[in-house]
Amino acid sequence: MQVIAGTASTALAERISRELGNIPFGMPFTKRFPDGELYVRIGGQLQGDDVVLVQSTRNDQDILELLMLEDAVRQSGARRLIVVVPYFGYARQDRVFFPGEPVTAKALAQHIALQADAVVSVDLHSVETLHAFTKPAYEASGIPALARLLRQRPVDLLVSPDKGGTDRARRMGQLLDRPWMALEKRRIDSEHVELELPSSVPVGLEDKHVVIVDDVISTGGTIVGAARLLAKGRVGAITAACTHGLFLRDAFERIKAVTDEIYSTDTLSNPAEKASVAPDIAQIVKRYLAELPAA
Ligand code: R5P
Numbered sequence: 001m002q003v004i005a006g007t008a009s010t011a012l013a014e015r016i017s018r019e020l021g022n023i024p025f026g027m028p029f030t031k032r033f034p035d036g037e038l039y040v041r042i043g044g045q046l047q048g049d050d051v052v053l054v055q056s057t058r059n060d061q062d063i064l065e066l067l068m069l070e071d072a073v074r075q076s077g078a079r080r081l082i083v084v085v086p087y088f089g090y091a092r093q094d095r096v097f098f099p100g101e102p103v104t105a106k107a108l109a110q111h112i113a114l115q116a117d118a119v120v121s122v123d124l125h126s127v128e129t130l131h132a133f134t135k136p137a138y139e140a141s142g143i144p145a146l147a148r149l150l151r152q153r154p155v156d157l158l159v160s161p162d163k164g165g166t167d168r169a170r171r172m173g174q175l176l177d178r179p180w181m182a183l184e185k186r187r188i189d190s191e192h193v194e195l196e197l198p199s200s201v202p203v204g205l206e207d208k209h210v211v212i213v214d215d216v217i218s219t220g221g222t223i224v225g226a227a228r229l230l231a232k233g234r235v236g237a238i239t240a241a242c243t244h245g246l247f248l249r250d251a252f253e254r255i256k257a258v259t260d261e262i263y264s265t266d267t268l269s270n271p272a273e274k275a276s277v278a279p280d281i282a283q284i285v286k287r288y289l290a291e292l293p294a295a
Contacts, residue, residue, distance in 0.1 A: 001289075002026060004042055006055025006069055008062045009086055012266045012278060013054035016084065019282030020052070028069060040068045046076035052285055056087035056268055058246070063089075063108065070115040080292075082285055083116040086267035086277065087244045091125035106132040113137070120284050122267050122277050123215045123243040138284045142243025142265040143168055145275040146213070147175035149263055150241065156208035161185055161195065161226040169213050172241075179203055183226060191219045195229045205233030217242045217264065220251030227258040239263060243277075245270040 002024040005013030010027060017025035028042045038061070051073050055066040066085070073081050093104035105125070109132035113119055118136045121129075130137050155178050160169035162185035173180030179202035186194045212226045223240045230238055238259045245264030247255075252271055255262055262272040 001050040003052045006065050008056040009054045012086055015276050015278035016282050019278045042072045046078040048079050050080045051078040052082045054084040057085055057089045074115050080117045082118045084120045084281055086122050088121045088124055091129055094126045094128055105129045109133045118288050120281055140277055140280040140284055142277055143171045144280055145265045145277045146241045147172055149275040154209055155211050157203055157210045159210055159212045161214055161222045172213050191221045193222050193225045195225045205235050207236040209237040210235045211239045211241055214242045216244045218246045219248050220255045223255050224258055244268055245272050
């Protein structure tokens with residue numbers, strides 16, 4: 001078995017190769033033709049081998065590179081191809097909101113699945129996307145990775161910035177044996193939200209270390225709003241923790257100004273990627289391969 005890294009996920013791919021038992025790890029050669037077209041080439045022998053290909057799809061370029069690498073792996077005669085998409089971009093368009101639109105998440109999932117035997121992703125925007133892959137598809141959670149990191153810190157309360165993230169805060173609370181709550185969130189526009197404390201708060205906030213847990217930090221509006229609200233309760237320290245840290249524009253600096261720590265997992269490269277989902281992804285890959293009927 002070997003791991004091949006797309007350019008969007010090099011560091012995580014190497015960590016996954018270590019978690020899978022220091023198996024060979026390769027970085028394909030990439031270049032641009034004079035007209036701007038992308039060229040990729042994977043080295044080494046793949047004939048009859050199982051390949052784990054790792055590439056987040058944050059933008060169009062990442063998507064194209066992933067599809068090209070999948071084909072290159074197949075052309076090289078690999079036996080099985082497990083595609084790991086740590087951050088699955090374009091996931092928000094998971095339904096037709098206005099007539100004439102595509103269901104982009106489904107279309108992308110179907111294309112990724114075409115050449116794959118199985119697909120693994122992390123904290124997808126919606127469960128429908130997992131079902132849109134036409135091959136066995138698995139979802140890891142970023143919460144255990146963040147909990148492994150936070151276990152080394154004194155944490156008093158886990159907070160989800162909205163009701164939709166209740167399960168994440170609850171799960172983190174269970175892993176750290178700490179109380180949790182979900183805020184009431186109302187989105188004003190793409191960068192601004194209004195937040196309120198729930199009617200019942202499980203512990204007094206004063207002097208407590210509160211961790212705000214979210215799946216994605218994008219513009220940072222949600223975390224900044226949550227941190228400002230919690231600061232009014234005179235909390236002692238605030239940590240922002242997320243699975244996917246996009247940190248658009250000045251989001252990282254704006255969050256840094258209102259929190260004490262920022263943690264994200266390594267599904268995307270960013271200055272806060274301190275928790276790795278590599279063990280969780282490797283575990284899914286191992287389980288998938290172990291459950292296959294003997295060849
Ligand atoms: C929303 O439902 C998500 O869980 C995140 O809270 C949201 O995507 C974060 O976006 P932003 O950082 O732009 O507020």
